[in-house]
Amino acid sequence: MATLKEVAHIAGVSIATVSRVLSNSDYPVSPQTREAILKVAEDVGYSPNRAARSLRTERSSLIGVILDNFSSQWAPIIIRGIQDVLHNSGYFTLVVNIPWEKYSQTDVVQDMLGHSVDAFVFVETWHPVSERREMLNNRPYVIVHRLFHQSDPHSIIPDEAHNSALVVKHLLKLGHKKIAYIAGDSDYFSSSQRLDAYLYTMRAAGFAIQADWIARGDWSIRSGYACAQRILAADIMPSAIVAANDGLAYGALLAVIDAGLSVPADIAIVGYDNNDISSMSNPTITTVTLPLFLMGQVAAENLLRQLQTDDCEFAEQLIPGQLIVRQSCGAPEGKDVYARDYLRATME
Amino acid sequence: MATLKEVAHIAGVSIATVSRVLSNSDYPVSPQTREAILKVAEDVGYSPNRAARSLRTERSSLIGVILDNFSSQWAPIIIRGIQDVLHNSGYFTLVVNIPWEKYSQTDVVQDMLGHSVDAFVFVETWHPVSERREMLNNRPYVIVHRLFHQSDPHSIIPDEAHNSALVVKHLLKLGHKKIAYIAGDSDYFSSSQRLDAYLYTMRAAGFAIQADWIARGDWSIRSGYACAQRILAADIMPSAIVAANDGLAYGALLAVIDAGLSVPADIAIVGYDNNDISSMSNPTITTVTLPLFLMGQVAAENLLRQLQTDDCEFAEQLIPGQLIVRQSCGAPEGKDVYARDYLRATME
DNA sequence: CTTGACACAGTAAACGTTTTCCGATAAAGT
DNA sequence: ACTTTATCGGAAAACGTTTACTGTGTCAAG
Numbered sequence: 085m086a087t088l089k090e091v092a093h094i095a096g097v098s099i100a101t102v103s104r105v106l107s108n109s110d111y112p113v114s115p116q117t118r119e120a121i122l123k124v125a126e127d128v129g130y131s132p133n134r135a136a137r138s139l140r141t142e143r144s145s146l147i148g149v150i151l152d153n154f155s156s157q158w159a160p161i162i163i164r165g166i167q168d169v170l171h172n173s174g175y176f177t178l179v180v181n182i183p184w185e186k187y188s189q190t191d192v193v194q195d196m197l198g199h200s201v202d203a204f205v206f207v208e209t210w211h212p213v214s215e216r217r218e219m220l221n222n223r224p225y226v227i228v229h230r231l232f233h234q235s236d237p238h239s240i241i242p243d244e245a246h247n248s249a250l251v252v253k254h255l256l257k258l259g260h261k262k263i264a265y266i267a268g269d270s271d272y273f274s275s276s277q278r279l280d281a282y283l284y285t286m287r288a289a290g291f292a293i294q295a296d297w298i299a300r301g302d303w304s305i306r307s308g309y310a311c312a313q314r315i316l317a318a319d320i321m322p323s324a325i326v327a328a329n330d331g332l333a334y335g336a337l338l339a340v341i342d343a344g345l346s347v348p349a350d351i352a353i354v355g356y357d358n359n360d361i362s363s364m365s366n367p368t369i370t371t372v373t374l375p376l377f378l379m380g381q382v383a384a385e386n387l388l389r390q391l392q393t394d395d396c397e398f399a400e401q402l403i404p405g406q407l408i409v410r411q412s413c414g415a416p417e418g419k420d421v422y423a424r425d426y427l428r429a430t431m432e
Numbered sequence: 433m434a435t436l437k438e439v440a441h442i443a444g445v446s447i448a449t450v451s452r453v454l455s456n457s458d459y460p461v462s463p464q465t466r467e468a469i470l471k472v473a474e475d476v477g478y479s480p481n482r483a484a485r486s487l488r489t490e491r492s493s494l495i496g497v498i499l500d501n502f503s504s505q506w507a508p509i510i511i512r513g514i515q516d517v518l519h520n521s522g523y524f525t526l527v528v529n530i531p532w533e534k535y536s537q538t539d540v541v542q543d544m545l546g547h548s549v550d551a552f553v554f555v556e557t558w559h560p561v562s563e564r565r566e567m568l569n570n571r572p573y574v575i576v577h578r579l580f581h582q583s584d585p586h587s588i589i590p591d592e593a594h595n596s597a598l599v600v601k602h603l604l605k606l607g608h609k610k611i612a613y614i615a616g617d618s619d620y621f622s623s624s625q626r627l628d629a630y631l632y633t634m635r636a637a638g639f640a641i642q643a644d645w646i647a648r649g650d651w652s653i654r655s656g657y658a659c660a661q662r663i664l665a666a667d668i669m670p671s672a673i674v675a676a677n678d679g680l681a682y683g684a685l686l687a688v689i690d691a692g693l694s695v696p697a698d699i700a701i702v703g704y705d706n707n708d709i710s711s712m713s714n715p716t717i718t719t720v721t722l723p724l725f726l727m728g729q730v731a732a733e734n735l736l737r738q739l740q741t742d743d744c745e746f747a748e749q750l751i752p753g754q755l756i757v758r759q760s761c762g763a764p765e766g767k768d769v770y771a772r773d774y775l776r777a778t779m780e
Numbered sequence: 781c782t783t784g785a786c787a788c789a790g791t792a793a794a795c796g797t798t799t800t801c802c803g804a805t806a807a808a809g810t
Numbered sequence: 811a812c813t814t815t816a817t818c819g820g821a822a823a824a825c826g827t828t829t830a831c832t833g834t835g836t837c838a839a840g
Contacts, residue, residue, distance in 0.1 A: 085545075087825095087826060087827090088826065088827065088828095089826075097789075097790085098789065098790045098791075099790095099826090099827085099828095100789075100790060100791080100792095100828080100829080101788090101789060101790075103826095103827065103828060103829085104789095104828090104829090107827085107828075109828085109829090111788090111829090112786090112787055112788060112789095113787095113788070113789085114787080114788065114789090117788085117789085131542065131545070131546045132546060132826085132827075133487070133546075133548070133825085133826050133827070134483075134546050134547045134548065134827095135482075135483045135484075135486035135487040135492065135548060135825085135826080135827090136483075136487050136795090136825070136826035136827040136828090137826080137827055137828075138483035138795095138827090139481070139483040139484050139487055139794095139795050139796065139797085139825090139826080139827070139828095140794075140795055140826080140827045140828045140829085141795090141827080141828065142795080144483065145547075146547075154508040154509075154511060154512050155508045155509055155512070159508070160502040160503045160507070160508055161502075161503055163502060163529070164502050164503070164529055167528065167529060171528065176526050176528070176543070176544075176547060177526070177527065177528075178524050178525070178526065179525065179527040180515065180519065180524070180525075181511070181512050181515060187519075194479065195524070196524075197433075197479065198479045198480060198481075198482050199482045199493075199494075199524060200481070200482065200483060360708060360709075361708075361712060364709065364712065435795095435796060435797090436796065436797065436798095437796075445819075445820085446819065446820045446821075447796090447797085447798095447820090448798085448799080448819075448820060448821080448822095449818085449819060449820075451796095451797065451798060451799085452798090452799095452819095455797085455798075457798085457799090459799090459818090460816085460817055460818060460819095461817095461818070461819085462817080462818065462819090465818085465819085480796085480797075481795085481796050481797070482797095483795085483796080483797090484795070484796035484797040484798090484825090485796080485797055485798075486797090486825095487795090487796080487797070487798095487824095487825050487826065487827085488796080488797045488798045488799085488824075488825055489797080489798065489799095489825090490825080
């Protein structure tokens with residue numbers, strides 16, 4: 085591997101000059117010398133030794149990315165968004181999945197600091213804010229798709245209020261007035277956000293909500309089934325059910341069908357997350373898709389801003405999702421196909 | 433951040449000695465000094481500067497992991513397997529998803545070499561062997577879950593022959609003699625492997641195969657549907673269909689049902705890959721699961737062996753999968769539940 | 781003609797390790 | 811008692827950068 089020294093020797097200049105040209109510093113260098121050096125560097129295939137550079141500058145062009153669950157339906161897409169931006173800016177990511185029964189987040193952060201990462205990204209994972217700042221050695225950080233309640237201004241999260249309003253307004257527009265709701269596990273941030281927005285939008289539209297129209301599940305198909313059964317036994321039968329994710333929605337779908345009713349004729353159903361289940365069920369389920377790739381990009385851009393300026397002004401950033409209209413709500417269908425070519429899509 | 437120098441100063445020894453103790457070299461150091469140094473290092477929270485170490489030793493404790501498709505159903509699990517082993521041995525991974533319409537593999541490899549990665553892992557991706565060795569600067573490498581035909585002794589791949597035999601023998605044991613087959617896209621390595629093993633096992637068992645029992649699809653649900661229709665129109669109607677993946681199997685399932693037949697009573701169906709689709713369909717589909725986590729682990733262990741010894745003796749390594757018996761083949765069912773709690777499982 | 785100011789290039793120190801070489805002490809063999 | 815050998819510790823060089831400092835030469839303003 086060629087070094088500065090060799091390039092300098094061939095070009096007949098000092099290594100300082102070569103360094104200044106090749107690390108695009110703004111130190112003045114005459115056009116001829118610059119030209120000559122660039123040519124030599126190209127010829128010998130010079131590539132800077134990151135270790136040496138890192139040792140000297142105390143920056144590594146490495147960014148630590150920490151997650152709990154690599155195999156979540158969201159994480160890989162978010163990471164692609166992050167890398168899309170960071171790689172273009174010359175950064176590499178140290179992606180680590182922490183099975184938190186095995187390693188502590190703190191240990192991993194320590195190890196990463198040993199590699200002198202410039203910043204951190206937490207994906208769908210969480211650590212008490214009070215400790216975080218010092219734990220990270222005051223490096224910039226960002227949390228993307230924070231799942232839990234603990235608030236943090238460095239978060240990039242879906243705009244659940246907007247999304248919920250999207251869903252409820254869509255149903256209202258289709259003429260539904262009696263809309264029930266199946267909430268998710270209350271430990272999760274998005275769960276209460278989605279529920280709150282449902283309540284707010286309904287009230288803002290001037291519609292009453294029956295107490296027995298609201299059930300709370302734990303995200304699973306099974307609990308969606310159980311919740312829907314409770315809702316179907318309500319004093320006033322609703323004409324639509326909004327579920328806080330596609331698993332619950334699919335469970336509700338099964339329950340409604342098992343009760344001898346039809347979807348969407350008798351009861352409309354809407355889910356969340358655009359999980360594969362929602363495009364493969366029969367009927368397919370109208371749902372809200374989260375802009376995961378975009379969230380990753382935004383997170384990375386935020387991080388870059390923190391790295392470039394020392395401006396650490398920060399506010400939670402909300403990214404709106406999109407409604408995907410399918411069969412389960414009775415509206416004219418969007419462009420989505422019945423059984424999406426799942427494997428085809430993932431293999432291309 | 434504490435340095436060797438500080439530790440040395442406090443412990444009252446030279447940095448050379450501290451280095452020898454802290455980088456567990458086998459250079460003789462008296463127990464007392466060792467003890468003292470370790471204590472001081474612990475107290476000040478010493479953590480070695482990887483950049484400096486890397487500059488000196490020309491190793492980085494970094495391993496480059498390159499993939500095409502982060503969001504494939506296999507990749508995240510494989511990566512977790514890889515990291516499980518590598519992280520325990522003090523390595524970090526530089527995971528990069530290459531959208532190959534955007535960047536060239538060669539560029540990414542170059543960038544990684546700039547960070548002086550010690551070795552490479554290619555996940556489900558491919559590059560001509562002839563160029564590879566020099567492109568990688570003679571660093572060790574390993575390919576895990578190679579999808580294409582181009583053979584390479586450094587590959588860790590599923591033992592498709594074993595898996596196919598598993599499936600066919602299972603059906604033969606259930607009394608099926610007329611077994612049809614839907615193959616996948618012939619560009620893919622596993623496709624031909626699975627087909628070959630089907631043919632071999634059938635012949636070895638002494639059963640004839642009708643030409644119109646074999647159809648070729650492209651992995652998609654749609655093509656599974658079409659292939660099954662062709663097979664159902666065969667001169668001699670088969671009693672079972674083996675499909676090269678779960679998408680094809682699901683398509684076949686739909687076709688059989690649409691033809692007014694029942695699964696498994698009239699036709700048994702078996703798929704591959706234990707995709708979510710196979711556990712959510714009705715009936716659920718018997719399938720073969722690939723040991724992805726294990727494959728990642730094996731790959732990482734191979735890499736470590738290459739790094740430690742300079743022994744580059746290498747042979748393709750085949751990892752056998754497992755049969756998951758579900759409803760679609762008519763056998764007494766395994767422990768798998770009907771609609772697996774998909775989201776629950778991914779969120780925990 | 782002086783005096784800055786500026787553009788450009790080079791010298792050398794520093795970053796934190798590892799490791800070679802060398803010296804000192806002690807134990808063991810003659 | 812003298813060599814040999816093993817054990818332990820230190821001094822110092824090196825890895826490839828970046829950058830503060832210094833030193834030229836040129837040019838414009840006074």
